[in-house]
Amino acid sequence: MDKVVTMQEALSRIKDGQSVMVGGFMTVGTPLGLVDALIESDIKDLTLISNDTGFADKGVGKLVACGKLKKVIAxxxxxxxxxxxxxxxxxxxxxxxPQGTLAEQIRSGGAGLGGFLTPTGVGTIVEEDKRTLVVDGKTYLMEKPIRADVALIKAHKADRGGNLVYRRAARNFNPLMAMAADLVIVEVDQLVDTGDLDPDEVMTPCVFVDLIVESEKKDESA
Structure with a gap:
């Protein structure tokens, strides 16, 4: 199945008020083209789930500045x-x-788990309103999984069926988010025909990807 669409076709699937995961770490591995297109659209009242809010003039940070968001989880x-x-x-x-907790919440959401135990945050403000459990004499917080309506991710290379290859540290949150959303849209720098990727190179299988858009802004870091 060919999953390649235009940027406009991809954005037409995103609705007001939805939760949107965006991959990347301080703009490295962030789908900058998708973010910019989202800013230019009429879509609003979104909940952003990302590692960080980047910078005010680049990446997901621009979503904050332009008023597209009602909530941020980061x-x-x-x-x-x-x-x-x-x-x-x-x-x-x-x-x-906490960053590790956020990553594990997203991973748990993608794996269909009901949550996980972590000692991170015990005895701090992070513990507020959360259930604690004692296992073998050690206290843990019970953290719930996180899923989103949409994930916008970035890959270095993809085939037309949606098999993805990331580049170096630009992988970061992208493969986790690809598994934890109902609709996954990936922006890619290099697009090849289905069958042209070495199976051993594939980092996110096509079953997790719904739509592919080609990047107009080639990023050597991603």
Missing amino acids: SHIGTNRETGKKMTSGELEVSLI
Whole structure:
């Protein structure tokens, strides 16, 4: 099945009020073309799930600045002043989660798990409103899985069926998010025919990918 579509066709599948995971780490491995197209669209009131909110002038941070978001779930917002300003003013709801916990929540969502136990955050503000369990004398927090309506991810290479190859550290959250959303849209730098990828190279199998768009902004880091 050929999953390649235009940017406009891909964005037509995203609706107001949905939760959207966006891959990347400080813009490395972020689908910048999809983010920019989302900014130019009329879609609004989104919940962003990402490792961070990047920078105010690049990547997912621009979604904060342009007012597309009602909520952010992330592990770090310190590099984007707009996020902090909107959080303190009450314009934007922000949920901060330890990075490892966030990654495992997304992985659990993709694996169909009901949650997991972690010692991270015990005895801190992270523990508020969460269930604790004692196992073999050690206290753990019970963390719930996270899934999203949509995942926007970035891959270095893909075949037309949706098998993906990432490049170096640009892999980061992308393969986890590909498994944890109802609709997965991937932006790729290199597109090849189905069958041209070495199976041993494939990092995300095609079964997790719904739509593919070719990047107009080639990124050697991704």
